[in-house]
Amino acid sequence: xxxxxxxxxxxxxxxxxxxxxxxxxIKNKKIDFVVLNxxxxxxxxxGITEKxxxxxxxxxxxxxxxxxxxxxxKETLLHIEKENRLIRPENLIKPSPGxxxxxxxxxxxLKVGVLNLMGNVFMKKCDDVFVEAENFLKKNTLxxxxxFLVVDFHGxxxxxxxxxxxxxxxxxxxxxxxxxxxxxxxxxxxxxxxAYQTDAGMCGxxxxxxxxxxxxxLKKFFKNxxxxxxxxxxxxxxxxxxxxxxxxxxxxxxxxENFIYGGDLKNS
Numbered sequence: 001x002x003x004x005x006x007x008x009x010x011x012x013x014x015x016x017x018x019x020x021x022x023x024x025x026i027k028n029k030k031i032d033f034v035v036l037n038x039x040x041x042x043x044x045x046x047g048i049t050e051k052x053x054x055x056x057x058x059x060x061x062x063x064x065x066x067x068x069x070x071x072x073x074k075e076t077l078l079h080i081e082k083e084n085r086l087i088r089p090e091n092l093i094k095p096s097p098g099x100x101x102x103x104x105x106x107x108x109x110l111k112v113g114v115l116n117l118m119g120n121v122f123m124k125k126c127d128d129v130f131v132e133a134e135n136f137l138k139k140n141t142l143x144x145x146x147x148f149l150v151v152d153f154h155g156x157x158x159x160x161x162x163x164x165x166x167x168x169x170x171x172x173x174x175x176x177x178x179x180x181x182x183x184x185x186x187x188x189x190x191x192x193x194x195a196y197q198t199d200a201g202m203c204g205x206x207x208x209x210x211x212x213x214x215x216x217x218l219k220k221f222f223k224n225x226x227x228x229x230x231x232x233x234x235x236x237x238x239x240x241x242x243x244x245x246x247x248x249x250x251x252x253x254x255x256x257e258n259f260i261y262g263g264d265l266k267n268s
Contacts, residue, residue: 001110001248002029003150004259005176006036006241007183008067010204010211011045011232015052017203017239017262022059025261029243031060033106035114035150036203036241037178038086039066045212045232047072050079053086063087063104065116067154067179068124089118089154091132093125101136103146110248113146115172117164119155119179129153133164137171142251148173149251155179158198165196173246173253176200181210183240183260193252201240206264208233238263 004026009015018036026034038048038056046069053064063085070088071077080086080098090100101115117133118126142149149172153164161177168175170192176199177184183201190196202211209217212230219227238260245255260266 001033001106001108001148001246002031003112003148003174003244003246004029004031004034004241005150005152005174005200005244006034006203006239007200008037008039008178008181008202008204009041010181010202010237011040012043013205013232013235013237014203014211015041015055017237018056018059021239021261022061025239026060031243032108032110033112034061035063035065035152036061037067037152037154037200038064039069039154040202040204040211042073045230047076048086049073049075050083053079053083057085062106062112063102063114065114065152065154065178067118087114087116089116089126090136091117091127091129093127101140110147113140113149115149115151117151117153119153119157119160121160122156129160129164130167133167142171142173147248147251148246151175153177161198165190165194169194170252173251174242174244174256176242183258183265185258187242187256187258189253189256193250195242195244195253195256197242197256197258200242201238201260203239204237205233205235206238207235236263238265240265
């Protein structure tokens, strides 16, 4: 079983790279299931729309996770209620539209659970992520409720992400961080069998400041009055994420491979 997870898709450049490359990647890498974080996919670089969701699904994406920008395009408040393949962080303040966890059928017929969580430090206010994670595992068990479990932890700080990784070790197939848009070089299988990477990186143009136009971002940092609201950088995007080879018998990871394709970053 091969699972591809792709980090935050940023703006038109990220969407264009998916359209151009994802179907061939799925074919060449023999991918069975694709999850990506789409919370920055809108043209403005924040939020996601129904149109973009449908386009991503047509490229071969199975599930779209999100994070702190999930409601930045207001139409998502309604769309997420009818589209179960689009999920938001499970620990958003309740009640919130949509779902934070769902079980899906992979192309090979196996069941994949996808759980979306959001960190508490330097992020929008949400319920305690460790309490929510503990409550989740009291109700859901690997190989009983699903064959595999992918956890997208959308957070700012590395310590929260690593702690969640160890908490889910042996209970999830993959714990992968999103949000900071920079791929970390720590992909590994933890001691109890869960694949882990602190941040997947982004699917966007790296000739930028985390996907946003670099010149405008510099103006913002220098408090230049000519600075505009952040907007995505144009140009060729790198697709960043991980590929996990999962064990069908126990639902844990045999291997995790850091995946970078195209653009300014070194190709895998």
